[in-house]
Amino acid sequence: MNKLFEEYIEEILKESDCPKRKRGEVAEELRGHLEEIQEEYLLWGYEETRAAESTLADMGAIEEIKEEFAELFRFQRRKRWKYIAKGTTAACLLSGLSAVMLYCTEISRQHQEFCKGVVEGRVMISSEQFTNELYQRDYWKNDKVRDVIRAYNEEKSKYGFMSMVVTEHVYITARETW
Amino acid sequence: MKINSELMKGSTPLLLMKLLSRRDMYGYEMIKTLEILSKDTFHLKQGSLYPILHSLEEDGYVTSYWEETESDRKKKYYHITAKGKERFDCLIAEWETYSKSIGLVLDWENAYE
Numbered sequence: 001m002n003k004l005f006e007e008y009i010e011e012i013l014k015e016s017d018c019p020k021r022k023r024g025e026v027a028e029e030l031r032g033h034l035e036e037i038q039e040e041y042l043l044w045g046y047e048e049t050r051a052a053e054s055t056l057a058d059m060g061a062i063e064e065i066k067e068e069f070a071e072l073f074r075f076q077r078r079k080r081w082k083y084i085a086k087g088t089t090a091a092c093l094l095s096g097l098s099a100v101m102l103y104c105t106e107i108s109r110q111h112q113e114f115c116k117g118v119v120e121g122r123v124m125i126s127s128e129q130f131t132n133e134l135y136q137r138d139y140w141k142n143d144k145v146r147d148v149i150r151a152y153n154e155e156k157s158k159y160g161f162m163s164m165v166v167t168e169h170v171y172i173t174a175r176e177t178w
Numbered sequence: 179m180k181i182n183s184e185l186m187k188g189s190t191p192l193l194l195m196k197l198l199s200r201r202d203m204y205g206y207e208m209i210k211t212l213e214i215l216s217k218d219t220f221h222l223k224q225g226s227l228y229p230i231l232h233s234l235e236e237d238g239y240v241t242s243y244w245e246e247t248e249s250d251r252k253k254k255y256y257h258i259t260a261k262g263k264e265r266f267d268c269l270i271a272e273w274e275t276y277s278k279s280i281g282l283v284l285d286w287e288n289a290y291e
Contacts, residue, residue: 012225029205029228029254036206036251037224060223068229076236 004052005034008059012066017073026069034059181219190222190230192273195266198240198258205231205254231256239265 009027018026034055041051059065197208205227212220234240239262244252258266282289 025254026228026232028252032251032253033205033224033228059225062225064223065225065229068226072229072233072236075233079236 001031002034002038002052004049004056005031005038008034008056008062011062012069016066016070017077018069019073019076179219180221183223186220186222187226189273190226191234192266192269193220194227194230194234195239195258195262195269198256199263199266202255202257204256208256234262237265238262 009030012030013023013026037055037058038048038051041054042048046054056062193212194208197203197211203211209222209224209227212222231240231242235242235256238259240256240258242254242256244254247253
């Protein structure tokens with residue numbers, strides 16, 4: 001292992017953002033390259049230290065190479081952070097979305113339970129509340145329910161209360177539609 | 179004739195991809211092949227080769243793998259990907275337009291006088 005080469009590699013990598021797991025690989029690649037140039041100089045009859053010095057000269061100005069490597073690793077780091085940021089945002093959105101979905105499911109379950117209670121007579125509500133429920137649940141879009149509600153309103157305006165027949169009708173319709 | 183390193187820098191990815199489109203190569207082999215093919219004109223600053231290769235790898239234009247060689251030294255070979263070949267075609271088209279346009283400007287006298 002050539003000391004000059006090791007110092008050269010260390011100098012290039014020491015201040016760069018090269019990730020630790022990649023450092024060994026980059027160093028090994030550079031080392032192999034340096035040794036190969038040196039071997040050629042040795043074949044030309046150069047003495048070992050001079051061969052090593054000429055090898056480093058062939059690599060180019062160390063400051064420039066340091067900067068080129070540093071720029072590469074900075075770019076890779078920015079890219080990694082961008083991925084992490086994107087991943088985190090996606091995870092947050094996803095968990096937020098599932099929380100909202102769970103909440104909605106629970107609300108809907110509670111509401112269904114409540115409506116079932118009303119239809120089965122376990123939960124007492126006024127006829128007015130009952131019709132409101134139908135409205136809120138968009139059952140006014142259902143022709144049958146609309147008719148029932150119309151009948152309810154007519155009876156209410158006529159007698160001031162809802163007859164048992166209509167009440168029964170509302171219950172049956174609700175049971176069918178829910 | 180020594181070529182200005184800035185001029186060389188812009189076209190290096192194109193030259194490296196050309197080499198890799200023929201066969202997989204390792205860094206030192208690329209430097210030597212460029213010297214031979216350019217009849218000793220292209221002397222790439224050898225240290226600059228790896229940041230370029232690594233950024234081509236980062237962009238998915240090349241992949242790399244280690245291989246044992248006869249000299250007992252492991253060498254890292256680079257291989258051009260399908261995406262790299264597409265990029266290479268674009269770079270060639272770009273280069274042809276560029277060199278043709280430079281030629282047109284330099285040939286001003288012959289074209290109009």
